[in-house]
Amino acid sequence: MKILLWSDDLMSRVRIESRWKAAGAQMLRRDGTETPDLIVVDLTARDAAGHIRKLREQFPSIDILAFGPHVDADGFREARAAGASECVARGSAVERVLGRLGKRG
Secondary structure: OEEEEEOOOHHHHHHHHHHHHHOOOEEEOOOOOOOOOEEEEEOOOOOHHHHHHHHHHHOOOOEEEEEEOOOOHHHHHHHHHHOOOEEEEHHHHHHHHHHHOOOOO
């Protein structure tokens, strides 16, 4: 599975990507030309909803999973309105994708 992760937090990005790579995912670069199988957006990124809108326009049939603080109901609403397929709490994002990869933990 090819995953495009949109996150401004380098520490989180490295931790998340390493888990998904270990489970067999291929991580794509933001400026790459490959089409992802899944897009994952960190809602704490600058203009996350704007990025979701652009990504939805560019990849209309690709699932977009948005994650953020579980108390950020407004952020989840904005993400859904922008085109996110699913919104989950930060703590469950890694496991949610591992589930899609057929892996747990």
